[in-house]
Amino acid sequence: MRTRRTIAAAMSVLALTAVAACGKSGSPNAAPPGAPQLPTYQVNTGFKLDSSPTWVKAKQAGKLTIGAKADQPFLGFEDLTTNTRNGFDIEIAKMVAADLGFTPDQINWKTIVTANRETAISGGQIDYYVGTYTINDERKKSVSFAGPYYVAGQDLLVLKSNTDITGSDSIKGKTVCSVAGSTSIDRINSLGGKTVTYDTYAQCVDKLLTNEVDAVTTDDTILKGFAAKNPGKLKVIGKPFSQEPYGIGLGKDDKALRDAINNSIKAHEDNGDWKKAYDATLGLSGSAAAPIPTLDRY
Amino acid sequence: MGILFEHGNFTLFRDGFLRTLELSAVSAVLALLLGILLAAFRVSPVPALRVFGTVWVNIFRNTPLTLLFIAVNFGLPQLDVHLSPFVFAAIALSAYTGSFVCEVLRSGINTVSLGQAEAARSLGMTFGQTLTLVVLPQAARSVLSPLSSVFIALPRNSAIAGAFSVPELYNVQQTLSDRGYAIFAIFFWVALAYLVISAAVGLLFRVIENRVNRLAVAR
Amino acid sequence: MSSSVLYDAPGPRAKARYRAFGVLAVLGIAGLLWYAYDSLASRNQFSAAMWDPFQYTAVQQLIVNGLLDTLKAFGLAAAFSLVLGALLAAGRLSDHRPVRAVAAAIVQFFRAMPLLIMIFALYQSFFTTSPLWALVTGLTLYNGAVQAEIIRSGVNAVPRGQGEAAYALGMRKSQVMTAILVPQAVRSMLPAIIGQLVVTLKDTSLGFVITYTELLYAGKLIASNTATPDGYPYIPVVLVIGPIYIGMCLLLTALAKWIEARGRRGANRRTPVAA
Known part of the structure; x- marks a missing residue:
């Protein structure tokens, strides 16, 4: 008897969850008025990179799969209320995607946590990864890096x-x-x-x-x-005690794509998009950006 | 396979192994006590306690352990209960395992023949005496095998504590994995450690079972 | 309830005593619950901001999708683990010693291995592109091993005469197994089998280590991505996600009871079985 009543209660909770389709849209995370605006990026529709197997595959599929973090506010963040991504890493990923010829609608975001990054890249689950990914020699054994685009500590x-x-x-x-x-x-x-x-x-x-x-x-x-x-x-605190050069992780042997991404990063650093992206995201914390690092092309 | 013997990995691994043992042992004792208490509640003459036992078991047996860990680690501090991650882990594990122990004991109690309890009662024993002196000791035999499954599952369930700040074996695996070692090499050692623990628990129960059986024969 | 076996029908004094116990227990529990509610409320755990995310359609959709992914992993793992369980049980009951030994080793190994570690290792090694299959495989291996033990002990519990009678009729071992022993074993062990399916359902939540987007993952993401003036809404998430899991598991248990009751109508004899 008792269990039956418990079940009835549990079922009504489930039913409530299912019925609760009436809800708010929009976002509580909207930027305050007067906050710095995010830059917009011109999509390079005529771009071609036939020497990169990753790019060719993505172009044919009509979508670019980018790995990112989802739980780092203003860096790699998923706004669950609007199903959109935002943050500094996300902006870097978007500017590169635009230069590779992909519109924002063609980006397929995929959340990948720290422990699974190498696996996801080398397994081909994602085309490239932007998410607090420190460049180091150990990781270079299984993936390659464009950048660095920021030096954290x-x-x-x-x-x-x-x-x-x-x-x-x-x-x-x-x-x-x-x-x-x-x-x-x-x-x-x-x-x-x-x-x-x-x-x-x-x-x-x-x-x-x-x-x-x-x-x-x-x-x-x-x-x-x-x-x-x-x-x-x-x-x-503001006294970093290590050097973490962030790179964009991609397939180990795709030099063509790596070079293209490096060119893209450079262009956006030079035209001011990099700075605008920082100010509209991490800059909201009140801390200034670290100086733009020089690219490590290899 | 040699990864265990470089860069201080051995101390890390040994400490993780000991922590898994410690957490499993502490939780096992707590779960056993809690299970006995809950089983007593569920067969007690006081309706309120029966309801409490039933509700407890239905909640804790049907909630994923990870969710319980979150509830304990982030809920109890809101109730001004500030304890170490190890104690939090032991609480979550024993609340979960205790509900399984309760169910095993309860069905064990049901297998003891009616006449036994009736005889105890006709001798004037109270509910507590009937349960602890007559029924539970006899239930022990039929309960041992399912109980061993519950306690073999405990050490492997304790791995979840690794994600909640207890540096046990799962936590060690994550650390080694982050240091860049091949997953197979790590898995080999971690798997070995868990096999040893589970074999030890199995052996312990076999010894207990033998003794209980011998006692039963001697009687 | 079988409770009446353990104590006499209470007389007037016992009744009064039980009532006193009952009142004390109710007061104690109510006091604890009130304390919990009060402390949570005083820390604004029930404030609008904490519960706000659940009002958004996108978040509700996330929870529903998580629920569907949980059910998908559960369905696959449940089916495969029952098949694997039957195979391993057959192996353990084989007449050939090597087969028995291999089956026993597999069962012991996977019963001892934490799912968390197995799922992680499977994902890193064999299923790098599919968290779903890493999760399903891990769940299948563990639960298959446990189901094998349940089925085996069920077969062993079937009265020996049943098997002997079947052999006497000239049936082969495989016939005895599939036609006589296993059906009876499954019927008597059904509560235990379903009990293990409940465990399978709950363990799908371990998919979070490999970012399989199941229900608990959705819940954790909601909690960590909502910063309110009073901290992160872990308690609201537990209060929303927990009942969904409990509800699903109770439904599954109810299903088991219903099947059992239907089976009992036809069956002649029942033995009480540990759940």
Whole structure:
């Protein structure tokens, strides 16, 4: 009897979920009036790159599949209420796509988390990847990189009221949160900090907001995004203690595509789009951009 | 396969292994106690306790463990309960496993013949005495095999704790994977560790089963 | 309820005592719930901002899509794991020692391996382009191993005379198995089999490690992508996603009970079985 009643209750919840098709559209995340505008990109419709198998395949299919992060505000972010992507990494991906001859409608976004990036690129799940992807030699064994388009550095995010954490030298004995299995963790351990790890940065930030950890650590870009997303509550220390050159990850042997992407990055850095994109995204945190790095063509 | 013996990986792996053992053992004890308590609730003469037991079991048995971990890790701090990730993990695991233990015990209690409980009652035993002195010891035999399945599942379920800040074996696997080692080499060692644990649990239950059977014969 | 076996029909004093216990228990539980509700409310967990995302059609669509992906993975894994379970059970009951040994080794191995680790390893090695198949394969291997054990113990529990009678009629081993033993085993083990299917359904949620976009993944994404003045809405997400899972699992259990009741009408004898 009792179970039957429980089931009836559960079913009504399910039914409610199904019926709840009446809902709001639009977004609560809309930019405030007067905020810097995102640049727009001219689609290079006549572009051809027949020497790149990835490009040829994407062109034939009429869509370009780009891997990105979904949970990094103002960097690689998916606005669930509107089904759109935004952020600095997303802008970089869009400007490159435009130069490769793809309209925004032709981009097929795919969320790929840190641990699966190499697999997704080498397995051909995505055409290229833009999402806080640090260039290093280990990764160059399985994928190749265009860029760097930004040089981030590991930094600390703390509550605005915090005064005793001033940089990497003051975290001894403090509890610092990051995402499981990231290199940031090793560095904190060697500096004498206590570490806790979750599988998303939002979980870490939540722990920071509830005072359960003293700081969150990872690339300053990611931290700036969270600071901008929780206005007035958090601050980024601003003394990076590592160098993380971000690249666009793509297939290991596709030199033609790599060169084309490098050209595209260069053009948008030179015409001011890069700066505009930063100001309208991560710039909202109040922190200035790092200087534009020189490309590493190989 | 040699990855275990370079760059301090061995300490990392050993600590992860010990942490998995520790978490499984602590959760197993808590789950057993909780399971006995819940089973007692579910067969008790007090309707409110029966309802509580039923609701508890239906909620915790039917919620994905990962969701329970999220609820415990991000819900309890909102209730001003601030504990270490290890304790949070033990709470989530034992709340989940306890509901399975309860169901195993309850069906075990149902297999004890009616006459036993009736005889106990006619001797003037209370509900508590009937349950703990007469029924549960006899239920033990039929309960051991399904109980061993529950406790073999526990260490493997504990892997989820790795995603919630407990540096156990799954967490170690993620770390090694991020350091760029081949997945097969990592998997080999992690798999071996879990096989050892599961074999040990299986062995433990076989020993208990033998003793229970011998006791039953001696009686 | 079988509860009456354990205690006498209460007399007036016992009744009063039970009522006192009951009142105490209800008060205690109500107190705890009130405390939980009050603390959550005082931290604005029930504020409009926390629940706002669920009002958007796109978010509702995300949840529904997640639900469908969960059901898809579950359907495939359930079917495959039952097939694999039957095969492995047959292997473990084989007359040939090597077959028995191999089947036993497979069962022991996959029963011990955490799904999280297996799914991750499968995705990184064999199913790099398909999170769905990595998840389904992982679920199938684990649950197949467990179902094999359930079916095997069911076959062993069928009274020996049944098999002997069938052999005496001149049936071959495969006939005895498929016509006599397995149908009876499945009927008596149905609660356990469905119980394991419930586990399969819940374990689809482990797809989050390889970004399979199932229900829990959708929930986690909603939580992490909504920053409110009072933090991230993990509790609202748990309160929305949790009941959906509980509802699905209870439906599955109810289905099992219904099938069991239908089967019982025809069957002559029932043995109580551990769930």
